[in-house]
Every structure is written in C-alpha cells, then in structure tokens.
Amino acid sequence: MQSENFFDRDLSWLSFNGRVLEEAGNNSVPLLERIKFLSIYSSNLDEFYRVRMPAVMALEKIHQKGADEQAASAKTAILQEITRIINEQQERFGAIFTTEIIPLLKENSIHLLYNEPIPESIREEVSDYFYTQVMAFLQPVYLSISGIKFFPENNKLYLLTVIGGVRGFNELVVINIPSDNLPRFYTVKRDNEQYVVFLDDIIKDNLSAIFKHSVIKGCYSFKITRDAELEVEDDYEGDLARKIEDQLTKRDFGLATRLLHEPGLEDGHLQLLVMALKLQHASIIQGGCYHNLKDLGSFPVKEAAMSYEKWPAIAVKAGDGSLSLFEEVEKKDIILHPPYHSYGMVLRFFNEAAVDPAVTEIYVTLYRIASDSRIGNALVSAAHNGKKVSVLVELKARFDEANNIRWAKKMKAAGVKIIYSAPSLKVHAKIALVKRKKEKRISYVGLLATGNMNETTARFYTDHILFTGHPEILREMELLFIFLGHRKKAGNPGLINFKQILVAQFNLQQRFLQLIDREIANAREGKEAVITIKMNNLEEKVLINKLYEASQAGVKIRMIVRSICCLKPGVPGLSENITVKRIVDRYLEHGRIFVFHNNGAAELYMGSADWMNRNIYRRIEVCFPVYDEAIKEQLLQLLQLQLDDNGQAVTIDQQLNNVPLPKDGKVVYSQQAIYNVLAGKQV
The missing domain is CATH 3.30.870.10 (Endonuclease Chain A)
Known part of the structure; x- marks a missing residue:
C-alpha cells in the first residue's frame, strides 16, 4: 500500500492531544477539570518533545543526507506540519488559559496572577515566603564567567536575568526556579478572596534581593527539553538493573530537542544563551510567560462545585463470603x-x-x-x-x-x-x-x-x-x-504452541489476521460480517492493510482508537466501511477489546496489545478470549454504549480532524452511561 493510505503517526498523535485541548476549552466541563486538561495537554507535549521529536529530527537528517529527494522532502514537510500544528495548539492553549480560565476563576473569587504585579495587599506575606522558603534553593549562574560549567537539566525551569553589571556592560544570569523543591503555586487568602501566585513571579518580584547592586533590565523564563531515550545494548548480559540505573542518571542530560522561552527576549541575548548552553541543534520556540504548565495538575484550589461529580467506585462481591x-x-x-x-x-x-x-x-x-x-x-x-x-x-x-x-x-x-x-x-x-x-x-x-x-x-x-x-x-x-x-x-514462533492466549512474538498477529480473514470470507459469502475493535493506538501496517482488505470485501468495521491512528477511514475504494471514533472524557480510555462477529457466534478477546509496531514486533503482549457468556454479554453492552457515544466521542475524518457527532435526539455520554449500568441505575 502507498504511504498516502496511512496517517503519519506523529501527526495523528498531535490530533489526539488537540482533542485533549478541546476539553480544556469545553465550557460544559467543570472549571477545575478544564485546568486539569490543560495540565494533561502540557504534559503530553513535553513527552512528545522528549520521545518523538528526536526520532522525527533524526529521520529528517538521514533523508536529507540520502539520495531519495522525495523521501527527504516528505520528512521535511512532516516536520514543518508538526511545528505548525504545535504552534496553533499553543496559541489556543494560551487563549483558553488567559481569556477563559483566569476570568472564570476570578468570578469565583480566585485570583490566579498571570503576568501581573503582586498586589500590595499580599506582597508582605509573599516576600516573607521568598526570604524564608524560596531563597534557600536559588543558585544564580553568571554566563559571562569564563569556564563556567552549567548544564540545564531536562524540563527544569529557569529565569534568564539581564542585569547592568558593575563593569559597564550587561550580564546574563541564569536562576533556577526550584519547583522540584517547592510547590509551583503559593496561595494567600484575604477575606473571601484567594490569590494564587506562580513561584516564578515570587522570584521575579524579589530579584533586587539577589542583585543588590545591579540594575535589572529584564527577566525571562525558559526551559530545555531533552531526548529521553535510554541506550541499552540488545546483547547486554550484565546487571541490567545497574545498566539502566546508569543510563537514568544521564537521561536528564541528553540531547536538547527544544528551547522554550518567554516572549520579549532580545535576539542578541537569545543567541548568547544558545551558544553558552550549546543549544544550536535544538528547536528554538517562543512560548508564553510560564512553562511546565503540567504543574496545573497540582493547582491548589479544591472546590467540589467546580469539579466533576464524584462517582464512588462500585464494590464487586465474590460469592457470599464463605469461600476464598x-x-x-x-x-x-x-x-x-x-x-x-x-x-x-x-x-x-x-x-x-x-x-x-x-x-x-x-x-x-x-x-x-x-x-x-x-x-x-x-x-x-x-x-x-x-x-x-x-x-x-x-x-x-x-x-x-x-x-x-x-x-x-x-x-x-x-x-x-x-x-x-x-x-x-x-x-x-x-x-x-x-x-x-x-x-x-x-x-x-x-x-x-x-x-x-x-x-x-x-x-x-x-x-x-x-x-x-x-x-x-x-x-x-x-x-x-x-x-x-x-x-x-521469542525467536521461533513455534517454540510454544499457544492455542488459547494470543502472545506477541508467537501467534498474536497471525491469529488476528486469521480472524479478519474469516470475516472477509463470510462477507464474500453474503453473510453478515462485522469487526469491532477498541484500542489505544493503531499503527502496524500489516494489520491495517488487512482491515482495508476486509473493508473492500464488505466487512463493517467499527473502531474506537483513543490516540494514534494511522488508518485512514472512509476512503472510497479503500476504507469506506471503516469508521473510527475517539473518546476523551474524565477517565483515560485504556482497555483493548477485539470482537469478531463470526456469523453470529461472536468471538471476543481482550488484552494488553495495541496494534503498534512496538507491540507486535518488540514486546511480549498477551490477549485472551472471553468465554463466559454473561461476561461477554456485559462487555458487548459496554462497548455498544461507547459506539453510541455522541456526547464526548468524535469521529476522525480523512484529514485527521476531530469531528463532533450530531446531538440530535438522545445524547449518550458513554462513561456516565457505563457507570450507571454497572451501578444498577437506569440508563
């Protein structure tokens, strides 16, 4: 199959993270939960820069050096598209945060100070916190000092401070923001008002205590994201735990993939920072005033009225207690x-x-x-x-x-x-x-x-x-x-003859292909043929191509794929019988279920395996059949609720867009409906 028949995995993942960001902008989601979605989006993007961007950048360089100009052009185009999408999403993130979240917090008497002066009414208390708690962790580094040895760690927060030196020229000083040692947010209550202050701003507001005899000309936050890959040789036979421990000590000092900095930093000072910290090969990105907004996950306001309604976990009993x-x-x-x-x-x-x-x-x-x-x-x-x-x-x-x-x-x-x-x-x-x-x-x-x-x-x-x-x-x-x-x-797939469980490296891919082939044969014989699959990620092309073949044979294929999906649904002549849904809600969808209609005698499997290259070719995964008819019936009921979801689910179209479903008639929120079913409530 041609590459145009598949979505790029990284663009697909960015589409998923964009869907997470949409929930942060969804005004029907409780306010504090919207803040959590901002945190999840930010955390996801950091991991993308640590895990995927090094691979994307390396592939682009490989193709640039190679003779295949078409492949090189494609990789460059993908990198440019990744950059464009991230920039658009970051702008959307900033707009949600500053024009929606912060004003709504203020309506609830919660003042999140965002790039604004600390009010005089709380300045004394904030200053006392700086002197008694924050100052102990600060370690200024003067970049102008020759021979300085400073290596900014992965995703740690720093301030680049420009000061007028006593020698008549500007000096650049890096100050760490100790968010590993102290909470990112400091709160002060005054009457019925609550003020939430970034640790970053507490330091900025007290710079004169650090640079007593200098003029402070500017202060800009930045962070560096580094490659997270560990290097463990395939044939390593020593103490693996010790080997990985040694590698972990180096992880935060890996190759820099991104320098994210606050707006307003002069080009000259930016270039000096890049040279001083040897960041010439990193992506230089202008972000907002604050970084590591995954820390919003620990936002220090807990109000039930601004959070999801609690769903108490349902206890399941095994018998009457007389047996183990x-x-x-x-x-x-x-x-x-x-x-x-x-x-x-x-x-x-x-x-x-x-x-x-x-x-x-x-x-x-x-x-x-x-x-x-x-x-x-x-x-x-x-x-x-x-x-x-x-x-x-x-x-x-x-x-x-x-x-x-x-x-x-x-x-x-x-x-x-x-x-x-x-x-x-x-x-x-x-x-x-x-x-x-x-x-x-x-x-x-x-x-x-x-x-x-x-x-x-x-x-x-x-x-x-x-x-x-x-x-x-x-x-x-x-x-x-x-x-x-x-x-x-695993080596030889015939080493163990698994007949019940499906094990990657042994029989998992082969068995799934056989199950799809059976649906294809049924469709060609005019029998009803349906495949229903729920998973987290879908990338592996052998299995995708088999699904395309099934679609062309008339098999109805219904998929729920949470994040990466390289299959293009709804393409005439290729996948017109395939639909793909994505569900993002209060819980992270993680279960994998595979249902094959089998002419009415449905076979249902569950397990650990997504259909990714890593799961199929580089891992031991186990999927297993469900034989108990009552359990199978319940799983099919829960799966149907997700297929019917038009409240939180979207469909993925041929351009990787998250397309909301029409809400005509009954609106189904599958997670709420599943909870109600399991709790014995009427749906």
Missing part, C-alpha cells in the same frame, strides 16, 4: 471494570495469595508499579510466608524505570525471584498466575488484564480485569512464565 476468592473463581469467571469498579478485588487476589496455606507459587508481570504498591508489599509478604514468588519486572517502562528498579530490589531482598526481560524486548503483558495445592490436588487461578497492576492508575484508567480458572488458558500462562524466566528472545 480463588475458590469462587474456580467456580465461575469474574470481571472487573476499573475505575468504575473498586480495585479491591485485585488487591484481595494478591493478599489472599500471600497468606493462603494452599498457595505454593505466584507468578506475575509488573510493567508500571505504583510508588507505594500494595501489590508489591503483598508479594514481599508471600515470599516471607514461604511461597515461591516469581515476578517479571519490566525495567524499560519509560519514565517508570527508577521506581520499578526500587521495587525489584525490595522484592529481591525479601526472597522474590526477580526476572528482567531481555534488553531488546519489553514484557508488556498484564497477567498473574497463582498455583494452589490442596489434598494432593493442584489447581490454578489467573488474572488477565488490559492495564497495569497498579492501584494508582486504576483510579483514572478504564480497564478490564478477568479472573479465571479456565485450565487451558492457565496452563498456557504457566508455559509463558516458564519461557520468560529463561530471558530469551
């Missing part, structure tokens, strides 16, 4: 849908495993571990209680490496067998297996999920967690854990 959870699961599968459902049953699964005398072995994969993980503590207790505990900790989970290493060390010290994946292969599967022996009978109970075993993210990621006693599924899970314990690359 494992005994209940051996009788019947159980499904959880967090965050609508309480995460308590997952914690109970691991807690019971730690103390149940019948439990002899526990196996689990951990991709992103909560910082204060109850699951991690249960596994430590299980080891102390004499259980054989094997945990595969993924050390290469981006931005969670340090926390995962900390937990791996803690569990290993308790006697847990810690397994690390091979350097070139991430284990992204979300599975756990408990082996029990009672009266000479050995039984297994398993947990298979679409999201991480992380009780923190479970509060705002929508996922699905299946507890099952299905013997064939659990036997295959045990074989996979045995394989992972040897830390080998």
Whole structure:
C-alpha cells in the first residue's frame, strides 16, 4: 500500500492531544477539570518533545543526507506540519488559559496572577515566603564567567536575568526556579478572596534581593527539553538493573530537542544563551510567560462545585463470603471494570495469595508499579510466608524505570525471584498466575488484564480485569512464565504452541489476521460480517492493510482508537466501511477489546496489545478470549454504549480532524452511561 493510505503517526498523535485541548476549552466541563486538561495537554507535549521529536529530527537528517529527494522532502514537510500544528495548539492553549480560565476563576473569587504585579495587599506575606522558603534553593549562574560549567537539566525551569553589571556592560544570569523543591503555586487568602501566585513571579518580584547592586533590565523564563531515550545494548548480559540505573542518571542530560522561552527576549541575548548552553541543534520556540504548565495538575484550589461529580467506585462481591476468592473463581469467571469498579478485588487476589496455606507459587508481570504498591508489599509478604514468588519486572517502562528498579530490589531482598526481560524486548503483558495445592490436588487461578497492576492508575484508567480458572488458558500462562524466566528472545514462533492466549512474538498477529480473514470470507459469502475493535493506538501496517482488505470485501468495521491512528477511514475504494471514533472524557480510555462477529457466534478477546509496531514486533503482549457468556454479554453492552457515544466521542475524518457527532435526539455520554449500568441505575 502507498504511504498516502496511512496517517503519519506523529501527526495523528498531535490530533489526539488537540482533542485533549478541546476539553480544556469545553465550557460544559467543570472549571477545575478544564485546568486539569490543560495540565494533561502540557504534559503530553513535553513527552512528545522528549520521545518523538528526536526520532522525527533524526529521520529528517538521514533523508536529507540520502539520495531519495522525495523521501527527504516528505520528512521535511512532516516536520514543518508538526511545528505548525504545535504552534496553533499553543496559541489556543494560551487563549483558553488567559481569556477563559483566569476570568472564570476570578468570578469565583480566585485570583490566579498571570503576568501581573503582586498586589500590595499580599506582597508582605509573599516576600516573607521568598526570604524564608524560596531563597534557600536559588543558585544564580553568571554566563559571562569564563569556564563556567552549567548544564540545564531536562524540563527544569529557569529565569534568564539581564542585569547592568558593575563593569559597564550587561550580564546574563541564569536562576533556577526550584519547583522540584517547592510547590509551583503559593496561595494567600484575604477575606473571601484567594490569590494564587506562580513561584516564578515570587522570584521575579524579589530579584533586587539577589542583585543588590545591579540594575535589572529584564527577566525571562525558559526551559530545555531533552531526548529521553535510554541506550541499552540488545546483547547486554550484565546487571541490567545497574545498566539502566546508569543510563537514568544521564537521561536528564541528553540531547536538547527544544528551547522554550518567554516572549520579549532580545535576539542578541537569545543567541548568547544558545551558544553558552550549546543549544544550536535544538528547536528554538517562543512560548508564553510560564512553562511546565503540567504543574496545573497540582493547582491548589479544591472546590467540589467546580469539579466533576464524584462517582464512588462500585464494590464487586465474590460469592457470599464463605469461600476464598480463588475458590469462587474456580467456580465461575469474574470481571472487573476499573475505575468504575473498586480495585479491591485485585488487591484481595494478591493478599489472599500471600497468606493462603494452599498457595505454593505466584507468578506475575509488573510493567508500571505504583510508588507505594500494595501489590508489591503483598508479594514481599508471600515470599516471607514461604511461597515461591516469581515476578517479571519490566525495567524499560519509560519514565517508570527508577521506581520499578526500587521495587525489584525490595522484592529481591525479601526472597522474590526477580526476572528482567531481555534488553531488546519489553514484557508488556498484564497477567498473574497463582498455583494452589490442596489434598494432593493442584489447581490454578489467573488474572488477565488490559492495564497495569497498579492501584494508582486504576483510579483514572478504564480497564478490564478477568479472573479465571479456565485450565487451558492457565496452563498456557504457566508455559509463558516458564519461557520468560529463561530471558530469551521469542525467536521461533513455534517454540510454544499457544492455542488459547494470543502472545506477541508467537501467534498474536497471525491469529488476528486469521480472524479478519474469516470475516472477509463470510462477507464474500453474503453473510453478515462485522469487526469491532477498541484500542489505544493503531499503527502496524500489516494489520491495517488487512482491515482495508476486509473493508473492500464488505466487512463493517467499527473502531474506537483513543490516540494514534494511522488508518485512514472512509476512503472510497479503500476504507469506506471503516469508521473510527475517539473518546476523551474524565477517565483515560485504556482497555483493548477485539470482537469478531463470526456469523453470529461472536468471538471476543481482550488484552494488553495495541496494534503498534512496538507491540507486535518488540514486546511480549498477551490477549485472551472471553468465554463466559454473561461476561461477554456485559462487555458487548459496554462497548455498544461507547459506539453510541455522541456526547464526548468524535469521529476522525480523512484529514485527521476531530469531528463532533450530531446531538440530535438522545445524547449518550458513554462513561456516565457505563457507570450507571454497572451501578444498577437506569440508563
């Protein structure tokens, strides 16, 4: 297929982040939640510059040096389009923040001071805070001093101050904004009014205390974003944890990809800053007065009236309490849908495993571990209680490496067998297996999920967690854990003959292609043929091409793709039978569900795998069938509510636009509707 049949993955991701920004501008969203969406947008964009921009810039340079002028031109055009979109989004961000959010806060007696003087009524208290708390963390660096060794770290905040030096010429001084040590916002209450002051402005307002004998001619905020990639050799055989720890110490000192600075900085001073800090290869971008607005996620105002209505997590019971959870699961599968459902049953699964005398072995994969993980503590207790505990900790989970290493060390010290994946292969599967022996009978109970075993993210990621006693599924899970314990690359797909679970590197892609082919055959025979897929990201071209083939054969394909989508829907002769929706709401849509109509005998799979190149070719992923008819029926009901969503969902058109759906008749907000269904309320 030609490249014009696919959206560029980075442009598609920017389209998703633009959809997040739209929620910040949505006046039907509660005010404090709109501020959170600004924070999410900002955090996402920072990660884009750390993770994707280095790759985009490198590809452009490679093609510029190569002989393929057409490819070089295409890469340059994409980089230019990325820059244009980001600039437009940043302007929209600033407009939402300054012309909508700040005035609405003021209407509620909350004064967020944005590029304005600190009022005299609170200046004394703010100044006292500067002298007693802030000043201890300030470290001015004079760039004019020869031999100065200063390396601005990734995404840390700085002020470039221009002062009139005693020697008769201007000097440039960099001052750190210590937002890692202190809150980004300082609040003062006066009567019924609340003032919120940026830490940046507290420092700016007190510069005379730092430069007592100089004239301050200007002060401009800036930050630098650096490449976040870690370099771990594919064939590295030493202490992988130590290797990654060494790399983590270097991450914040990687190649600069962006210099973001406040408006008003003179070109001459900007060029001096670029040369002094060796930023010649970074993108130089003029931003707003304040950077790292992901810090808005910790905005220090908590008012229920300006926030989403609380949806208490729904407790799910397993039986009447007379049996253990494992005994209940051996009788019947159980499904959880967090965050609508309480995460308590997952914690109970691991807690019971730690103390149940019948439990002899526990196996689990951990991709992103909560910082204060109850699951991690249960596994430590299980080891102390004499259980054989094997945990595969993924050390290469981006931005969670340090926390995962900390937990791996803690569990290993308790006697847990810690397994690390091979350097070139991430284990992204979300599975756990408990082996029990009672009266000479050995039984297994398993947990298979679409999201991480992380009780923190479970509060705002929508996922699905299946507890099952299905013997064939659990036997295959045990074989996979045995394989992972040897830390080998998957290599030969026939190494293990998986028939129940779908495992990337073994049979996952092949099985999905077969399932699509079956729908194609049914369509050609005049039978009803439908594929319904929900996932986070869609990039891998072999599977996309197969979906195009299915569309051309008459298969109806309904997709819900949260962020990256390289498939172009609705193109005549290519994908006219494919629709793609995107849902952005209070929770982050994270579950992956795959439904194949199968001439009325639907097959439904869930799992950890998006259809990205990394998931298909460079990770161990697990998708699994759902056999319990009641659970399958419930999943199909929830999926239908999302397909019917016309309140928060948009469709993606052939130009990557987020197109709102018509709200004629009944308006469906799927997350609200799902909560109501699971809570037993009438929809």
